[in-house]
Amino acid sequence: MGAYLLRRVFYAVPILLGVNLLTFMLFFVVNTPDDMARMQLGMKHVSPEAIASWKQAHGYDRPLLINLQARGMDTVTETVFFDKSLRLFAFQFGQSDSGRDIGYEIGQRMMPSLAVAIPVFVIGLLVNITVAMLLVFFRASYLDIGGVVLLVVLMSISSLFYIIGGQYLVGKLFQLVPISGFADGVSGWRFIMLPVAIGVVSGLGSGARWYRTIFLEEGGKDYVRTARAKGLSELSVLFKHVLRNALIPILTGAVVVLPLLFMGSLILESFFGIPGLGSYVIDAINAQDFSIVRAMVFLGSVLYIVGLVLTDISYTLADPRIRLT
Amino acid sequence: MKALMIPLFILLTTVAISLGVTGLFDVRPVLLWTDALIMLLLLVLVFFIVQVRASAERRATWRQVLRSRIGMATAVILSCYVLVAALDSVHFRPAAQDAAGTAQRSGFYSMEVISVLDLLIMPLHDQMEKSYSAPFATRLYSKEVVVMADGSQQRLYPRLQYGGAHLADHEERRGTDIAWRVAQGAVAGTVLAVLLCGAGVLLVARRAGILPGQLSGVLCGRGGHLPWHVMMLTLSVIIVLIAVAFMLASGYHIFGTDKVGQDVFYQSLKSIRTALAIGTLTTLIMLPFALALGLMAGYFRGWIDDVIQYLYTTLNSIPGVLLIAAAVLMLQVFMAGHPEMFETDAARADMRLLFLCMILGITSWTGLCRLLRGETLKVREFDYVQAATSFGVGHLQIITRHVMPNVMHIVLISVVLDFSGLVLAEAILSYVGVGVDPSMFSWGNMINGARLELAREPVVWWSLLAAFSFMFVLVLAANLFSDVIRDAFDPKMRG
Numbered sequence: 004m005g006a007y008l009l010r011r012v013f014y015a016v017p018i019l020l021g022v023n024l025l026t027f028m029l030f031f032v033v034n035t036p037d038d039m040a041r042m043q044l045g046m047k048h049v050s051p052e053a054i055a056s057w058k059q060a061h062g063y064d065r066p067l068l069i070n071l072q073a074r075g076m077d078t079v080t081e082t083v084f085f086d087k088s089l090r091l092f093a094f095q096f097g098q099s100d101s102g103r104d105i106g107y108e109i110g111q112r113m114m115p116s117l118a119v120a121i122p123v124f125v126i127g128l129l130v131n132i133t134v135a136m137l138l139v140f141f142r143a144s145y146l147d148i149g150g151v152v153l154l155v156v157l158m159s160i161s162s163l164f165y166i167i168g169g170q171y172l173v174g175k176l177f178q179l180v181p182i183s184g185f186a187d188g189v190s191g192w193r194f195i196m197l198p199v200a201i202g203v204v205s206g207l208g209s210g211a212r213w214y215r216t217i218f219l220e221e222g223g224k225d226y227v228r229t230a231r232a233k234g235l236s237e238l239s240v241l242f243k244h245v246l247r248n249a250l251i252p253i254l255t256g257a258v259v260v261l262p263l264l265f266m267g268s269l270i271l272e273s274f275f276g277i278p279g280l281g282s283y284v285i286d287a288i289n290a291q292d293f294s295i296v297r298a299m300v301f302l303g304s305v306l307y308i309v310g311l312v313l314t315d316i317s318y319t320l321a322d323p324r325i326r327l328t
Numbered sequence: 329m330k331a332l333m334i335p336l337f338i339l340l341t342t343v344a345i346s347l348g349v350t351g352l353f354d355v356r357p358v359l360l361w362t363d364a365l366i367m368l369l370l371l372v373l374v375f376f377i378v379q380v381r382a383s384a385e386r387r388a389t390w391r392q393v394l395r396s397r398i399g400m401a402t403a404v405i406l407s408c409y410v411l412v413a414a415l416d417s418v419h420f421r422p423a424a425q426d427a428a429g430t431a432q433r434s435g436f437y438s439m440e441v442i443s444v445l446d447l448l449i450m451p452l453h454d455q456m457e458k459s460y461s462a463p464f465a466t467r468l469y470s471k472e473v474v475v476m477a478d479g480s481q482q483r484l485y486p487r488l489q490y491g492g493a494h495l496a497d498h499e500e501r502r503g504t505d506i507a508w509r510v511a512q513g514a515v516a517g518t519v520l521a522v523l524l525c526g527a528g529v530l531l532v533a534r535r536a537g538i539l540p541g542q543l544s545g546v547l548c549g550r551g552g553h554l555p556w557h558v559m560m561l562t563l564s565v566i567i568v569l570i571a572v573a574f575m576l577a578s579g580y581h582i583f584g585t586d587k588v589g590q591d592v593f594y595q596s597l598k599s600i601r602t603a604l605a606i607g608t609l610t611t612l613i614m615l616p617f618a619l620a621l622g623l624m625a626g627y628f629r630g631w632i633d634d635v636i637q638y639l640y641t642t643l644n645s646i647p648g649v650l651l652i653a654a655a656v657l658m659l660q661v662f663m664a665g666h667p668e669m670f671e672t673d674a675a676r677a678d679m680r681l682l683f684l685c686m687i688l689g690i691t692s693w694t695g696l697c698r699l700l701r702g703e704t705l706k707v708r709e710f711d712y713v714q715a716a717t718s719f720g721v722g723h724l725q726i727i728t729r730h731v732m733p734n735v736m737h738i739v740l741i742s743v744v745l746d747f748s749g750l751v752l753a754e755a756i757l758s759y760v761g762v763g764v765d766p767s768m769f770s771w772g773n774m775i776n777g778a779r780l781e782l783a784r785e786p787v788v789w790w791s792l793l794a795a796f797s798f799m800f801v802l803v804l805a806a807n808l809f810s811d812v813i814r815d816a817f818d819p820k821m822r823g
Binding site: 017018019021022025026029030033038039041042155156158159160161162163164167170171263266269270284285288289291293296297299300303304307308 | 638641642643644645646647649650651653654655657658660661662664665748752755756759760761762775779782787792796799800803804807808811
């Protein structure tokens, strides 16, 4: 296990380096820092001095890859690539283009993101699996067919519709919970309820259908037939045999997104005014703050790789036959 | 297989006629990048169908799709969307008109790029109101100061310029007028549908030598025939809906008007092309890469496999929306810096659409590539591949002739499955601000524009309703159709 984890960390380095190179290419080579400065300062009538001072203030005035004027290690470290991209590896996110410390902001915004993302994930998973189990229990009946049609319909509705519709119906028409906003601690539940409910509903269609396929596939295997032939009740067949053996595909889909929950949900957060990382990204995109986008791309990649490792580890917990070497 | 050819034939003739029409009049044809790609896609489709017809085995698989009622009903609906999109893809610049809008000077063309679809629904395009108005309204949504006939000023809801204009001073007759128009449209549509289906049935039955006694069995899909009755019913419903919409739209704004007074029904129709372009061109662009890399990784293994796996793991690890956002932001900076590259606004918006397709393709090819790699790893161990290798057949030939045909079902399934996701993604990207150009018609832009107006009292809901319902029908049809395709082509499902 230890050796395996070490190797995975080792593997992660070239991938993150690749991600960094890609974002570096996108942000500095396709468009030069001059273009960016002009964009930030307003497109027309920008003096060269203003561009130069903007670049200096934000640290874009250095050479991109190799600084020939510096000596020793500085030829590599005194460059935009080192300063803006490689520093991310030490989780030094630096300052955003508007001058705030990105690392501090991320720390501040992580909790509100999690406050929404974790309930959506947990409740969503439970609801999806329950619905799928129900459909499999009544498989090939009218309930099953009707349920699948309903799931396809749910799946075909844009998530924006759920958000806008839910916000209007629950928040405005019935005035049950506030439309948007956030509060820390337990008192915040009123703000979180609606986004969580909408998050669960909008994921129900595709999620439950996916689990239903998995359960049906698993339920068609020989050992399940044996279990039924033994005279086990349908419920214990489904829960003791099918569900347990379907754990591996469930874990494949679920564990990998676990670390990404930190990133929050882009759309839910910005619609409901939750000050999480998702709305942070949207604000950054709208303000064209490239430093934040760069930092979040890197953070997302790291979390994704962590998710992959966690998935592998979760396999060993679910299935003792799997060993990580 | 003839059933597939009919809509395609109609489509191609329509496009050909529209090309001819634009050639006859004093217009300057404009070939946008996405137009060319959409035409290319239609040609690929024709080529694909010809290929399928040639092989007995593949005909058999497709027959399962063709015999499915849901499959054929949704195929009819999808064809209608495609027809609208194809008509909307023949662009031109009309001859310039002077201020009076009459005298035309040859050699000068308007800066506005319009399509054949615009020609067909010109009234919708031209009849601009001043601002918001509700569906079927005769008056504006908000009060304005109006100068009365006697010179006094009054704050009231002004009459619309076009919506319900034919009612003149008898606004109370609106209800009966609408009902009358619906009835007229329904009758005309039914007659048209019956005539069309009847003529089609007679023509095909005579050519195929079907006796009148067998006709009902053939139509209902018994004895291995296609479910013609379902297809004709779907088509009839669509024709009736179009007829009703035509009757209503000539007098009212069916879905109201938006902030600048533009007809929302017109916007929804124009958005069809954008949605289909994103749903299909993305796949068209990414497919060659995914196919080539996936096959290579699985077939050659070794270091090639390592490199390709590294490539897609890296791309995959970047959260999709962020990569798209980063790329589109960069494109914005680039376009702002090079305005001279684009002749018209439409060309610029089109470039952005194409680029969005590309970047969506880059973020979505990894899944297909991984599936193809896995399947190729399996296929390359089959006996006939081993035999080909031992006969000394070249790598390229083995890949193209022995491996590729056996993984194509994965390509087909994932292409059809991806479509609806991409259509839905467009709306979300537009909301985030990294979608298609704001000047382009798209359901995402409509939703985004209407979202802020929800806070108003009374609520401006019609843009949202129009965008969501057009999108819902398309996505639902695509989802149901893709299920049928998957059931027919996935060996696991055939069980």
